[in-house]
Amino acid sequence: MTYAVPPTRTAAVVRQLRNEIISGELPPGTLVKDAELAARLGVSITPVREAIAQLSVEGLIDIAPNRTRHVTKVTQKNALELIDVMSVLACAGFEWGVENLTSTHIDLMRQRQKEFVEGLRAGNTLAAGAAGADFSTIVILASGNRELQSMVDLVVARTLRILAMGAESELWTTWIRGHDAILELLDCGDRRGAVERYRQIYVEYRAQVESHLFDVG
Template identity: 85%
Template sequence: MSYTVPPTRTAAVVRQLRNEIVTGELPPGTLIKDAELAARLGVSITPVREAIAQLSVEGLIDIAPNRTRHVTKMTQKNALELIDVMSVLACAGFEWGVENLTDTHLDLMHQRQKEFVEGLRTGNVLGAAAAGADFSTIVILASGNRELQSMVDLVVARTNRILLMTPESDIWQVWIDGHQEILELLERGDRTGATTRYKQIYTEYRAKAESHLFDE
């Protein structure tokens, strides 16, 4: 799961700021000031600056040529491009890993699905997003390709913003239904069908993002 205690102050600041950005607590365009953040979080300037640099790599914070930092704005074009990238990476990992799944993997996937649904039911969107991401991670890691998972991790927070900006939207249902059907297919031994259904999730997700999430 994704709930381990960060090993360093920088990691703790990264997690805190990432959560605030993806939930909209720090809205797109918000000016990021080192000293104010350090004072609010009770840390020195150094871990704040290191965290900002990390979140810039993840695409959550924009650093302008004059060194001012703002929370990255999300446009429809950005969102659809991110979904396309995630689709390519995650679907490749799922296809590579699905044949290696064991009963233990399936048990973990069932557990993550329960946590995903429960998180949404109770309004814990961060916990739900983490559980939903872990559902896919279990399969991707079963491929044995950790480099691929590293690439997925770089964009997952940005794609989570698309979901978390509309926590009440039926866009979540795309993932709930998709995961459940994938589990049923895997229980029947239909790995090819499960892969096809996983790819379909991204097709449906993109369509909803395109039609519902942005005005432009």
């Protein structure tokens, strides 16, 4: 999978910090300090502050009234709420876009699915998560509704973070099996069936998060 080089220092800092939060390198509750981050990343304070503001919008960093910043903590309640929101947005985009898919789109989805599986086998959850997200993005963008994709983008990082928390669980398997089934249905021309199978992924995913992911702690 190829990744675009961020066009600005702020974008580079956003990507770096987002990846560190999703992977758990910056654990929930970690105090975020501008100067320390700027020194570690070799940039000035300005792009760090701009990046923190962006990640706050994405829900990955909490900014308290006294202006202290912490990596957002994940609870079962907000995880389930996030899944419900993501389900509404992504399933709508998938339904709107599926009828516009061409053979080229489906080939790209198959490639992203391959990268998804390979990333997991290599233990690279960041690459796997990005490829898995792209699988859905291809369909959502086929709908032609870029406003919807922008809304999905705001919550996708938090969704990937939940998946990373369950790296050793069956959460990933739910998506792999679901994607494989969707590709088979699309190959057979059953686009309505593909939409229903996509919805089912979220039903199974939510149930697993509710039942297992927060058992410890």
